[in-house]
Amino acid sequence: MYGLGILNGFMVTLxxxxxxxxxxxxxxxxxxxxxxxxxxxxxxxxxxxxGCASCAKFCPLGIIRIVTHPSQETPAEGDSYAIDVFDIDIxxxxxxxxxxxxxxxxxxxxxxxFEEAKYRRxxxxxxxxxxxxxxxxxxxxxxxxxxxxxYDPRRGEPMTWQGAGREPWPYHLPLRPTTEExxxxxxxxx
Amino acid sequence: xxxxxxxxxxxVGPQHPSTHGVFRLRITFDGEVILDAEPVFGYxxxxxxxxxxxxxxxxVITLTDxxxxxxxxxxxxxxxxxxxxxxGVQPPERGMYLRVIAAELQRIASHLxxxxxxxxxxxAFATPLMYCFRERERILDLFExxxxxxxxxxxxxxxxxxxxxxxxxxxxLRIFLGEMPHYIDEYERLLSENEILVTRxxxxxxxxxxxxxxxxxxxxxxxxxxFPWDLRKVDPYEVYGRVKFDVPLGRAGDNYDRxxxxxxxxxxxxxxxxxxVEQIEPGPVRADVPALVRPPVxxxxxxxxxxxxxxxxxxxxDGSVAPYRFKxxxxxxxxxxxxxxxxxxxxxxxxxxTLGSIDxxxxxxxx
Amino acid sequence: MAFLExxxxxxxxxxxxxxxxxNAQHCGRDGLxxxxxxxxxxxxxxxxxxxxxLSAFLLLTMFYTYLERRLxxxxxxxxxxxxxxPFGLLQPVADAIKLLTKExxxxxxxxxxxxxxxxxxxxxxxxxxxxxxxxxxxxFIADLNVGVLFIIAVTSVNxxxxxxxxxxxGNRYALFGGMRAVAQLISYEVPMVLSxxxxxxxxxxxxxxxxxxxxxxxxxxxxxxxLFIFVVSASxxxxxxxxxxxEAESEIVAxxxxxxxxxKFGLFYLAExxxxxxxxxxxxxxxxxxxxxxxxxxxxxxxxxxxxLAFIFIWVRxxxxxxxxxxxxxxxxxxxxxxxxxNVFMTAAELLLFGHEEAGGQGIVLSxxxxxxxxxxxFAVAVVGIGAFSRLVSLRTPALPVSAPKPSAAEVV
Numbered sequence: 024m025y026g027l028g029i030l031n032g033f034m035v036t037l038x039x040x041x042x043x044x045x046x047x048x049x050x051x052x053x054x055x056x057x058x059x060x061x062x063x064x065x066x067x068x069x070x071x072x073x074g075c076a077s078c079a080k081f082c083p084l085g086i087i088r089i090v091t092h093p094s095q096e097t098p099a100e101g102d103s104y105a106i107d108v109f110d111i112d113i114x115x116x117x118x119x120x121x122x123x124x125x126x127x128x129x130x131x132x133x134x135x136x137f138e139e140a141k142y143r144r145x146x147x148x149x150x151x152x153x154x155x156x157x158x159x160x161x162x163x164x165x166x167x168x169x170x171x172x173x174y175d176p177r178r179g180e181p182m183t184w185q186g187a188g189r190e191p192w193p194y195h196l197p198l199r200p201t202t203e204e205x206x207x208x209x210x211x212x213x
Numbered sequence: 214x215x216x217x218x219x220x221x222x223x224x225v226g227p228q229h230p231s232t233h234g235v236f237r238l239r240i241t242f243d244g245e246v247i248l249d250a251e252p253v254f255g256y257x258x259x260x261x262x263x264x265x266x267x268x269x270x271x272x273v274i275t276l277t278d279x280x281x282x283x284x285x286x287x288x289x290x291x292x293x294x295x296x297x298x299x300x301g302v303q304p305p306e307r308g309m310y311l312r313v314i315a316a317e318l319q320r321i322a323s324h325l326x327x328x329x330x331x332x333x334x335x336x337a338f339a340t341p342l343m344y345c346f347r348e349r350e351r352i353l354d355l356f357e358x359x360x361x362x363x364x365x366x367x368x369x370x371x372x373x374x375x376x377x378x379x380x381x382x383x384x385x386l387r388i389f390l391g392e393m394p395h396y397i398d399e400y401e402r403l404l405s406e407n408e409i410l411v412t413r414x415x416x417x418x419x420x421x422x423x424x425x426x427x428x429x430x431x432x433x434x435x436x437x438x439x440f441p442w443d444l445r446k447v448d449p450y451e452v453y454g455r456v457k458f459d460v461p462l463g464r465a466g467d468n469y470d471r472x473x474x475x476x477x478x479x480x481x482x483x484x485x486x487x488x489x490v491e492q493i494e495p496g497p498v499r500a501d502v503p504a505l506v507r508p509p510v511x512x513x514x515x516x517x518x519x520x521x522x523x524x525x526x527x528x529x530x531d532g533s534v535a536p537y538r539f540k541x542x543x544x545x546x547x548x549x550x551x552x553x554x555x556x557x558x559x560x561x562x563x564x565x566x567t568l569g570s571i572d573x574x575x576x577x578x579x580x
Numbered sequence: 581m582a583f584l585e586x587x588x589x590x591x592x593x594x595x596x597x598x599x600x601x602x603n604a605q606h607c608g609r610d611g612l613x614x615x616x617x618x619x620x621x622x623x624x625x626x627x628x629x630x631x632x633x634l635s636a637f638l639l640l641t642m643f644y645t646y647l648e649r650r651l652x653x654x655x656x657x658x659x660x661x662x663x664x665x666p667f668g669l670l671q672p673v674a675d676a677i678k679l680l681t682k683e684x685x686x687x688x689x690x691x692x693x694x695x696x697x698x699x700x701x702x703x704x705x706x707x708x709x710x711x712x713x714x715x716x717x718x719x720f721i722a723d724l725n726v727g728v729l730f731i732i733a734v735t736s737v738n739x740x741x742x743x744x745x746x747x748x749x750g751n752r753y754a755l756f757g758g759m760r761a762v763a764q765l766i767s768y769e770v771p772m773v774l775s776x777x778x779x780x781x782x783x784x785x786x787x788x789x790x791x792x793x794x795x796x797x798x799x800x801x802x803x804x805x806x807l808f809i810f811v812v813s814a815s816x817x818x819x820x821x822x823x824x825x826x827e828a829e830s831e832i833v834a835x836x837x838x839x840x841x842x843x844k845f846g847l848f849y850l851a852e853x854x855x856x857x858x859x860x861x862x863x864x865x866x867x868x869x870x871x872x873x874x875x876x877x878x879x880x881x882x883x884x885x886x887x888x889l890a891f892i893f894i895w896v897r898x899x900x901x902x903x904x905x906x907x908x909x910x911x912x913x914x915x916x917x918x919x920x921x922x923n924v925f926m927t928a929a930e931l932l933l934f935g936h937e938e939a940g941g942q943g944i945v946l947s948x949x950x951x952x953x954x955x956x957x958x959f960a961v962a963v964v965g966i967g968a969f970s971r972l973v974s975l976r977t978p979a980l981p982v983s984a985p986k987p988s989a990a991e992v993v
Contacts, residue, residue, distance in 0.1 A: 028406030035403040059361035083272035119275040164361040231830040336902025343656035
């Protein structure tokens, strides 16, 4: 009544007029990004990857394609399968992180960037070469061992595969089974 | 002198600035007065229910994110509750508290969006919308800390949440809880006493209790009519039985009540979050559930009080890793059924406001 | 021609061309043109000054569009346009280039002539108003003795322009906008004219220059109610929130200019923003003592007043929601019109009470003390009047009882 409510509204807008704007000018300034941010490019440690394709199976959209071949020259903790193709089509990816959650050997991490705009759809497919050579700044999403180190992917050094460590989840295998175990197990089953 | 006039039919939408997505209304006008209104939808149909039958129970969580895309958390919650009922899993305490905190924050975010867009539809040139988005951004920041995403969260899992909240989350949440009541006061000062808004919304598009119950309307739209029905009170799930909160009720069931009730609910949600932060204790957040959930043969229906109304998921399991049938009871869709009754006889300008006050989300209507 | 003699720029240019010959001007030297060509000198100088004024005004409007977006941004907690040029100052230029390079489309169902004529009409009207506004001491194109009447007459035309645009587009939203325009713009003319009557009674003249000179104390002190009614109805006339029914974007998409694109839309846009400046100019002249002010040059004072008023308009736009169309109409007829009549009566009665005939027959004159007393009385009347009417008048209307007819298939688009 009497227009007092309207005057109240004017006071609120005037107060906000004097306040600093809460938006920021994006390319120059950036909003703080939290370490768990599920970024666009993926971080992959070949040294850990066994080529089990759990990530491909868990992907709700089926956008991960993995081709392997048996090899004796596999690096570090990887299995005796070498990766030929590891395509992630981030053009269709929704960054739910289920692939990272599925990875039993902590080889795949979410990335931390979000500026992956490309001019062609083909360029959106992350190839194995790019995964190998990219700077490794993994997101701490679903990786409490990184969080325990207070790792922030936007600051500090890129993470090595030894530094990335293994997660302590109870339902993930604590250690990689040896090749002998794998073969005996396989033979034992009909 | 009576004037002769002819009714004219106008398609409002699917490309209209304020139909909240690709919603279409076929309206017959006499001048500015609405004679008949027919909602037409399906422009955003993505076949979520069918898609879910091809995915494992965990993968379906990503589909529920995209139903009501401004309230992913509550969608997640409703779905995982149905899964847990189906699989007979009891999530740990801390997981339930985290879920309730996340869901209540999401309710605030969703109501902020609803209020902002309602006021924007009233013509308050984006100012209240920007103010509401300012606080919504802070909630989304909290979500980013919590689960790494802002909109499509996928935070909850069958048997809890995927991961505990990080250390930095709790102080940030406390700061937010301290500041948010002032911002809610600011929205109220900005417009809720404003004479223009009051004249435009009081007594407009009244929905009676009978009409609401006949249309099985739920959520703030039902409570605005004065009918006390909140699933958090009526059928408490998770830890809602252990927190104190009021259920704000409207009186007239008009657009003003529907606007006001959302602001009051935001306050109550803050109360719930505060109590949860007090009560939460350390512990596991996720029950020992295998990555591939295989519930026994059977079916389960689970419902929660979503920001827009009763959100229910009906799941039928055939014992495999994917649901045999996946049915969504989406509140936006069912609340739309009373739209025609609310519109007839009112003006073109009221149509937009009424639509905004129901707070539909096309992702949920069309699924 | 006498009314132009005070303008130094005009006089100097005219003397340069016409010199001492002809009229009763004393330039003191010969002009470039031979005797008998004074009419050409007059026309050329007139063109030059009009061109200068229009260019300056267009630049000012461009700056104003930038200012409005920037300030709206700040009101909403945003930054506003800040990319094109330093602080985004070149944003209006970028917008203009973009609009100019767009294809000019005429929709199939449109009436070609009316469709193309409407934006032009809208802009021309806005520029015509400029002719009588005094921008500073001796700075005006024409000091018409019916200046106020001229402004009212000319601005009424834009109702026609908007209606033409709405009808000619062949779009139902545009039709809604056009119909609303006719109803709203014509209704608000009435309280607007009534609110000016108070000023005219006080000043005793229709000439804007004389109105400014008559302001012993600024008229907003003497006519608070008149100022309120004028600002409200002017914002309805120029389609500003909270009365932006004609293009209410959340209801009827863009109203009368839904189907316009490219520079035709640009002209509507220009006219809309130019209207804010011209209206602010008129308000400043009628109520805020025009160019008068201490210390600073008169032009600076005028611009400061104009931009202060423009700031108020932006502030209103940032704050208020839109009024529904029937409530807009009810507001004009039930609220503003009676208040306007009360204002006219009050002013006339006060003039009869306080005024006394000057010996020279110059009309009614009031002493300064009486003016201050009048100001106090009028403020009291304004507060009581607005309070009482907001109590008495209800703008709410119930739903119309309608029986819904089933539309035939042919009617459905």
